[in-house]
Amino acid sequence: MMIDGLQCGHFDRAAFESLGRAGVAGVVVTCGFWEGAVESLDSLGRWRDLIRENADIAGIATTPSEITGLANEGKLAVILGYQNSNLFEGRIRFVELFAELGVRVVQLTYNNQNELGSSCYEAEDGGLARFGREVILEMNRAGMLVDCSHVGNRTTLDAIEASDKPIAVTHANAQSLFDHKRNKSDDVIRALGETGGVIGCATYRNITGDDYCKTVEAWCGMLARTVEIGGVDTVAIGTDRSHNFTAPDYAWMRQGRWTRGVDYGAASAARPGKAPPPEWFQDVEDMRVIPDGLRAVGFSEEEVDKITHKNWMRLYEATFRKPKIEVN
């Protein structure tokens, strides 16, 4: 059993089937990057339709016990997430409304600074802003997991400190292992470890580097070194795998509506388009080799369980809840 802390793109039945064959029991999906409240509701509507159409093989999970329940039926548990906080449109009260609609993971910023804090790509990270602090406490209350994957290191450290609950970096790697703005400092990974947080290690080549993409053992070796930084309770999987992405999707993801220019996100002018997936992870179902890869680099069965799913489940247990928001 595996849980993938973040995937994105246009999911379809084939993607759900591939994830099933890969041994993935639960996956956090990306319901939006830049969209405001109305477009985010559109996305939830489309996701509900997609899940209804594939109810024989997938379901939406809003609690760890729903993930387990779906897994026991052999179905993929889809956890609804957003890679930005634009869905809240600056409104603290929208946090509980989107929680009520099943959203469980929200990233404070995507690639740009916003009212909450700073992204990893800004020249200056001024730390968590006033509204960011409010949103984190409201997410704590409403049962949503705070995600800081694209958030700047300083804002991330502030978020860990501000949050009453442990937080996540759902999809990033250690900066000390592969130097990229999108990756996280050892300080961040240690602070996650000290507070019950989790980092999901990515397989996205632009932030993983060619060396760790060559073999599953190399990638699992990267996880072993990440465990040395943050501890075995802190490291999990967050591949950042995308499904059915096309050029307009990359343009939207990177440029949204914020620039008339070109932005490469985690990519570069040298390779602006789709990054080739790791050699060992050409097809989605290839994820099934990860547990054996972890064993090959020396993890025990207990450690393999933590990295593949138990760390995420523990974090979800600590943060997700049905927002039985005392109104009846």
Add this chain to the structure above:
Amino acid sequence: MMIDGLQCGHFDRAAFESLGRAGVAGVVVTCGFWEGAVESLDSLGRWRDLIRENADIAGIATTPSEITGLANEGKLAVILGYQNSNLFEGRIRFVELFAELGVRVVQLTYNNQNELGSSCYEAEDGGLARFGREVILEMNRAGMLVDCSHVGNRTTLDAIEASDKPIAVTHANAQSLFDHKRNKSDDVIRALGETGGVIGCATYRNITGDDYCKTVEAWCGMLARTVEIGGVDTVAIGTDRSHNFTAPDYAWMRQGRWTRGVDYGAASAARPGKAPPPEWFQDVEDMRVIPDGLRAVGFSEEEVDKITHKNWMRLYEATFRKPKIEVN
């Protein structure tokens, strides 16, 4: 025990307390008139806060059993409603999302024609439009009650025919008893009766007339004549009472953002502002005289129960549901 099919205005603790003293166990409140999706979410956020602040005396009810449960605790059951379908912003998928957020009553149109159908104030009522039919079926599925109080008679008849479930006119009177565009033809009231629908008789002077406002017996006499048209299973209470309304509220309610001119809604140039409440219904708690008024005009105990709450409860039973929309 009474249920009021529609009230509006700015509710506060004093209003909840007054309704308690009036013997009102449940009330459909107006969360919006013209607002789109984002502002409607704002309204839901404010309502949730208001209910949380007054959780000792009120709660949000989304099913008849929750109404009963709150009543048994001596608390007012608030049922969330909108007097317009603008909250959906033309999106069929928003119906189930707002249902999930607890909305249970939505009026197809307010005072103006929209994508769903025609209002009672348009020169020509062309009947239910294509999107109106879709929304009705989606409301049936998602567990929302269709309200046609401000809707034109022809569109209302079409809605009754299109709907798989009985529908409501939550706040209007019989046109044959008081001639006003906002009131409903005998055809509509009979069609409601034949399909299990309900009309909530109003106490709003502009659509009730001075004669029926003089004494509670006169108003209950109007209900007795409405029962002669539609049957005793069809008639209930929908006062249209407003709380803490001020001049800007009337301007918004009538003119919204749709005109630079003046519109009087159900009022008139002769009396553009607040209509004086009925002589017998000066304060909200005066509603408590209604059951005795109904007895005074000859209704049996069983009939009093139907008119004061059982007809609404039967209709809610037939239409409301927790939208356990098969996604997990």
